Amino acid sequence: MNASLFFDFTVNKEDNTIHIQREFAANLPLVWRAWTESELLDQWWGPQPWRAETKTMDFRVGGYWLYAMVGPAGEKHWSRADYLTIDQEKSFSQRDGFCDENGTINPAFPQNLMTNSFLQQEKTTLVNMLLRFDSFEALEATIAMGFKEGMTTDFNQLDELLNRQKAL
């Protein structure tokens, strides 16, 4: 874990939102790319032991990102993020939902809204995320659907891996 980078996760149960802030040790253009280019997203969007695998991505207002969360046993859960607004290197918002491999949204599952803003700071870039759920039950469904298996992963294992990589 990188203790020096600011991380805040605030849940507001009154209006079904979660506000997440995180600092990254890179300049804004690079951080922006990591959030908006599929080759880079595939490298970090899937929380271990899951990994993200992009099928198609069209980062434009009205376009969408179609990807699968691939589990440890190769199982795939398809997701689709529709881009609603894009303000280049400043902010973008998307609607997330579960779908099939063709991108057809599964209406049985709730969708949620995510707005991400990027702010260049002296040595870091601050990402501000606002996640809005129809209800927190929607969040429960999101977690249950997306990450049911493997979430008991030992996070210490990940810490070790990161530390090893840092030491190289």
Place this chain on the structure above:
Amino acid sequence: MRRDIFQAIADPTRRAIIALIAVQAMTPNAIAENFNSTRQAVSKHLRILTECELVKQAHNGREIYYSLEIKKMKEIDQWLEQFRQIWETRFNQLDHVLTTIKKRKK
């Protein structure tokens, strides 16, 4: 009808009720004394909380005492904690991606 737990606790009065009965089991009348709302309104809130299994009832003579279902409250926090961990994991992975790219550039 399945109640949405999070909607249940989104209401400020219901959150205040939860805070009250977390300390000790109380009757609806005793709970109502703490609010400007009517006994009926408090009963409605208690009914919703009961349907969500966030509170439980115990009968003592003619009185009904309401107390908090602590296990259920913990469940909610566990879901949120899992979600927080998902993002923490993602961000740590992103740190690594950024570091790798920066090294390559040099």
